[in-house]
Amino acid sequence: MHADLLVICLLAAFLSIDVRTIGGTMLSRPLVVAPLTGLLLGDAKTGFMVAYFIELVWVGMLPVGAYLPVEVLPVTVVSVYLASAYIHTPGLGSSSESIIMFCIIISIPVGFMSRWLESHIRELNSRLSDYLDREMQEERIPNVEMIQYMNIAVTLLKGFLVCFIPIFFGNHVLLNVYNSLPDNVKASMGTSFYLVPLVGIAVVMEIFFMKKYTLHFALSFIAVFVFSFFTRVSPFLIMALSIFVAILLLYLGREKKKTSV
Amino acid sequence: MYKLIKKTDLLKVYFRLFLLEASWNYEKMQNIGVAYALIPVGNRLYPDFDGRKAFIGRNLKFFNTHPAMAAFIMGVVIHMEEKIKLGEPVTPEEIEVMKNSMMGPLAAMGDNFFWEYLRPFCAVLGVCIILLCHENYNFAFLGPLVALFIYNAFGLSVRYSGLTKGYENGPSIINYIAKLDLRSMNERLSLTALIMIGALFPFLFRLDNKNLLPWIYGMSPSIQGLFMFLSLLVLLLLLKIKITPTVLFYGITIGIIMYSYF
Numbered sequence: 001m002h003a004d005l006l007v008i009c010l011l012a013a014f015l016s017i018d019v020r021t022i023g024g025t026m027l028s029r030p031l032v033v034a035p036l037t038g039l040l041l042g043d044a045k046t047g048f049m050v051a052y053f054i055e056l057v058w059v060g061m062l063p064v065g066a067y068l069p070v071e072v073l074p075v076t077v078v079s080v081y082l083a084s085a086y087i088h089t090p091g092l093g094s095s096s097e098s099i100i101m102f103c104i105i106i107s108i109p110v111g112f113m114s115r116w117l118e119s120h121i122r123e124l125n126s127r128l129s130d131y132l133d134r135e136m137q138e139e140r141i142p143n144v145e146m147i148q149y150m151n152i153a154v155t156l157l158k159g160f161l162v163c164f165i166p167i168f169f170g171n172h173v174l175l176n177v178y179n180s181l182p183d184n185v186k187a188s189m190g191t192s193f194y195l196v197p198l199v200g201i202a203v204v205m206e207i208f209f210m211k212k213y214t215l216h217f218a219l220s221f222i223a224v225f226v227f228s229f230f231t232r233v234s235p236f237l238i239m240a241l242s243i244f245v246a247i248l249l250l251y252l253g254r255e256k257k258k259t260s261v
Numbered sequence: 262m263y264k265l266i267k268k269t270d271l272l273k274v275y276f277r278l279f280l281l282e283a284s285w286n287y288e289k290m291q292n293i294g295v296a297y298a299l300i301p302v303g304n305r306l307y308p309d310f311d312g313r314k315a316f317i318g319r320n321l322k323f324f325n326t327h328p329a330m331a332a333f334i335m336g337v338v339i340h341m342e343e344k345i346k347l348g349e350p351v352t353p354e355e356i357e358v359m360k361n362s363m364m365g366p367l368a369a370m371g372d373n374f375f376w377e378y379l380r381p382f383c384a385v386l387g388v389c390i391i392l393l394c395h396e397n398y399n400f401a402f403l404g405p406l407v408a409l410f411i412y413n414a415f416g417l418s419v420r421y422s423g424l425t426k427g428y429e430n431g432p433s434i435i436n437y438i439a440k441l442d443l444r445s446m447n448e449r450l451s452l453t454a455l456i457m458i459g460a461l462f463p464f465l466f467r468l469d470n471k472n473l474l475p476w477i478y479g480m481s482p483s484i485q486g487l488f489m490f491l492s493l494l495v496l497l498l499l500l501k502i503k504i505t506p507t508v509l510f511y512g513i514t515i516g517i518i519m520y521s522y523f
Contacts, residue, residue, distance in 0.1 A: 017280075017283070025409070025412070025413055025416065026380065026383060026384075026408055026409050026412045026413070027409070029380075029384065029408075031384055031387045031388065031391075031404065031405050031408055032405045032408070032409060035401070035402060035405055044398060044401075044402075045398045048391050048394070048398050048401045048404075051388075051391060051404075051405070052388045052391045052392055052404075055384050055387070055388055056384075056388055057506055057507075057510055058506070059381050059384050059385070060381070060506060062372070062376045062377060101514070105514070122285060122286055122287055123286075123287065125284050125285060125286035125287075125293070126286040126287050126288050128284065128286070128293070129284070129286050129288060129289050129292060129293060129321075130288075132293065132296075132321055133321070136314070136317075136318050136321065139314075140314075141310065141313060141314050141317060142317065142321075144293060144296045144297050144300065144317065144321075145297060145300065147284060147293055148280060148283055148284055148293060148294070148297045151283050151284045151293075152280070152283055155283070184518070184521045184522060185518050185521075187521060188514070188517040188518040188520070188521045189514065189517075189518070191517050191521075192513050192514040192517045192518075194466065195492070195513055195517070196509075196510050196513050196514065197392075197466070198466065198489060198492055198493055198496055199496055199506050199509045199510060199513070200388075200506070201458065201462075201465070201493060202493055202496035202497045202499075202500055203500065203506050204381055204384075204385050204454070204458065205455075205458065205493070205497055206497065206500050206501075207377065207378070207381050208378075208381070208382075208450070208451040208454040208455055208458075209451075209455070210448065210451050210452075210455075213451060213452050213455050216452060216455055216456055216459070217455040217456065217458070217459040218459070219459075220455075220456045220459035220460040221459035221460065221462055221463075221490065223460070224459075224460045224461075224462075224463055225463050225486060225487070228463055228486075235393045235461060235464040236393060238460050238461060238464070239389065239390075239393065239457065239460070239461055241460070242456045242457045242459075242460035242461065243453060243456075243457060245456060246452055246453035246456045246457065247453070249452065249456075250449050250452060250453075
């Protein structure tokens with residue numbers, strides 16, 4: 001069991017390097033991390049459920065400028081690990097949605113802790129930058145590469161500890177906390193697992209919503225909605241069709257713009 | 262072009278640029294990352310002590326921009342540094358001015374396109390695929406893969422073309438950036454995302470579990486979809502009056518727990 005924990009925390013540590021370069025790849029997003037963790041733990045289903053939930057709810061958080069958003073990587077790893085451990089605990093007797101929701105709520109503080117640590121690392125970086133300036137004044141070539149690798153090592157350590165400590169010390173305590181919750185609360189958490197992702201869709205709508213595309217959105221919803229009364233189609237077909245329609249509209253729009261010019 | 266700098270040097274800079282923000286600090290932001298990324302160029306141009314020291318000193322100045330768009334500036338910096346070494350009339354001060362004038366607009370462009378539009382778009386695409394697989398998660402792995410592929414197809418190619426085009430064109434790269442027209446890309450992504458969400462919405466959220474909201478469970482899937490759609494509009498209204506998603510998240514959970522006691 002501890003071997004599992006070590007492997008998962010090492011994975012989280014390596015992916016936490018990508019959090020810094022977050023414009024670079026999407027590897028450190030919950031959408032990718034959660035299924036990966038789930039697969040390593042032999043419970044891909046839990047991974048996917050956590051993935052869409054966390055990705056949707058925090059989709060609008062942007063690391064613009066000097067602003068540090070809550071780090072979702074440790075939240076994801078901790079909640080997938082705890083959820084897959086609790087779901088397979090015999091005799092717990094509640095739905096997996098309820099357990100996953102509990103694990104996510106419990107692990108959100110880890111994200112805040114990680115952000116707090118990150119801001120301290122950045123203060124340390126300021127000192128390192130000053131050190132480089134002093135080296136320059138003393139007529140030496142500063143070893144920029146060493147500073148960079150040292151920083152990556154610190155990030156690795158942070159990424160590892162931020163996942164390891166909550167899981168190692170919290171695993172059994174939190175199981176007892178969950179067991180002692182009233183049944184009403186457990187069932188309600190299962191319900192909110194289904195409703196909260198709507199917040200994420202609302203955030204996405206707010207990002208992408210443009211007044212001139214209101215009609216497109218409404219029409220596509222109504223068309224599929226009415227259609228689904230009469231017959232059952234594969235949703236994947238509808239997804240492909242909707243993307244195709246969008247590309248077609250864009251292509252036609254481009255032609256029109258060209259002729260008008 | 263490529264008189265002193267070799268293609269392999271550009272490739273080394275390309276990979277080192279991924280660590281641009283590894284030593285991000287509050288005073289000079291990405292300065293250590295820039296110096297680190299340009300070390301292969303410094304080694305190529307200045308084998309001597311004094312030249313290399315001055316080169317690193319020049320690049321340890323304040324710098325902050327979007328990590329993917331930084332490749333454009335790095336390309337131009339390499340172009341101008343090579344000219345200095347070749348003895349053409351370029352001064353280090355001009356490089357400094359160029360960096361300072363380009364990093365603001367490029368940061369705005371990059372933040373807007375990559376973080377406000379492309380990343381949410383890829384995330385929604387991946388999430389939709391996972392949600393559609395909710396009965397059988399065998400094919401759900403396609404979601405993260407598609408998201409990763411689309412995001413990186415843009416991210417990696419912008420970095421590569423930025424570095425090479427920046428190096429080849431020098432300061433006139435601005436024309437090329439203007440031609441990229443990322444703003445119209447935003448609109449295209451918006452339209453695609455809106456049509457996709459609208460069409461898929463009846464399928465995304467199904468209240469499959471029996472003990473969840475029993476009064477809505479008895480109805481047909483389409484009515485459930487309509488109910489979810491109306492709640493979506495309410496949530497949009499709440500977001501419009503500046504209630505943050507985290508507050509909504511806790512609010513919904515606490516609300517449902519309280520509802521279960523009545």
